[in-house]
Amino acid sequence: MLDRIEAGRPDAVILFHDAVHFAPCLSCNGHRVFSLVGHLQHRNGAARWEAGATPGPDKNWTEEKRLSNSLKAAECVGFNSKDDASYARNHLGVTRVISLGMGFDNHEKQPDSNEPIVLFVGNATEPNRAALSWFLKEVWPTVRTSCPTARVRIVGTAAFTCEVTPAAGLECVGALPDLAPEYRRAQLVVAPLVSGSAGVKIKVAEAMSYGRPLVTTSIGVDAGDPHQLDEGAIVANGGADFAQAVIALLSNVELRRQKSEGTAHVFASLFSCDVCYGPFLSWLRKAGQVADSSLSSQMV
Numbered sequence: 447m448l449d450r451i452e453a454g455r456p457d458a459v460i461l462f463h464d465a466v467h468f469a470p471c472l473s474c475n476g477h478r479v480f481s482l483v484g485h486l487q488h489r490n491g492a493a494r495w496e497a498g499a500t501p502g503p504d505k506n507w508t509e510e511k512r513l514s515n516s517l518k519a520a521e522c523v524g525f526n527s528k529d530d531a532s533y534a535r536n537h538l539g540v541t542r543v544i545s546l547g548m549g550f551d552n553h554e555k556q557p558d559s560n561e562p563i564v565l566f567v568g569n570a571t572e573p574n575r576a577a578l579s580w581f582l583k584e585v586w587p588t589v590r591t592s593c594p595t596a597r598v599r600i601v602g603t604a605a606f607t608c609e610v611t612p613a614a615g616l617e618c619v620g621a622l623p624d625l626a627p628e629y630r631r632a633q634l635v636v637a638p639l640v641s642g643s644a645g646v647k648i649k650v651a652e653a654m655s656y657g658r659p660l661v662t663t664s665i666g667v668d669a670g671d672p673h674q675l676d677e678g679a680i681v682a683n684g685g686a687d688f689a690q691a692v693i694a695l696l697s698n699v700e701l702r703r704q705k706s707e708g709t710a711h712v713f714a715s716l717f718s719c720d721v722c723y724g725p726f727l728s729w730l731r732k733a734g735q736v737a738d739s740s741l742s743s744q745m746v
Contacts, residue, residue, distance in 0.1 A: 528670030573642035584685030677708030
């Protein structure tokens with residue numbers, strides 16, 4: 447693979463996930479390298495090795511040190527969360543770090559729905575299956591007791607998993623080619639995440655892009671910025687608290703209006719394409735300019 451990269455004489459090389467370990471070799475050969483890690487899998491939370499910390503018995507120490515060495519060789523490193531970016535700076539010794547979020551199109555905001563619909567969107571992944579199992583057992587019965595006309599619509603392949611058992615007000619929709627009508631009908635969206643890596647999820651960003659209020663757990667929020675969704679969402683972790691948040695949005699038109707208006711600011715500051723991809727595009731333009739400058743000097 448390295449031979450093919452050398453033959454292509456690229457202005458810059460972008461490495462994804464495990465490929466970031468090629469950075470030391472590529473940078474030694476003069477290539478400008480951008481490494482996109484995504485999410486950190488190994489986080490020991492210990493002091494830097496340079497400070498004399500002693501590795502523990504866990505092999506994660508070795509993996510983390512290897513990753514640190516590889517990331518330091520890149521000109522710039524991207525993470526999907528501010529929490530991981532901060533960890534890389536403070537524990538891995540990586541200084542050239544940017545956050546790369548999930549950019550979405552900004553959909554036209556719709557008026558409040560007159561249907562008491564709670565929307566869940568997701569495919570049949572393990573975290574989504576666990577989320578639905580918890581929501582239907584620990585949250586939904588309380589919601590229905592307080593709001594007997596409320597319905598929860600499950601859109602996506604998660605609707606037909608074994609964790610989705612019959613319940614009053616439950617409507618299993620399945621996969622759809624266009625989600626806009628579902629968001630238009632819903633009064634709020636839920637992301638009741640109870641497992642998986644912490645950090646903003648697609649369903650969270652998507653709800654903000656459609657201007658719908660959201661209830662999620664702390665797993666759906668970037669730990670590096672725990673209040674980032676406050677204007678457009680309610681974060682609740684326990685079953686009782688999550689149910690009360692859903693009930694509050696279903697029963698309080700003014701609260702729904704406030705949160706819906708707040709989603710516009712959340713979207714603009716976190717999920718617009720300019721905000722999410724701007725820092726990376728800036729680096730890429732800089733890499734191209736440096737390459738053009740180098741080529742011009744060689745031609746003189």
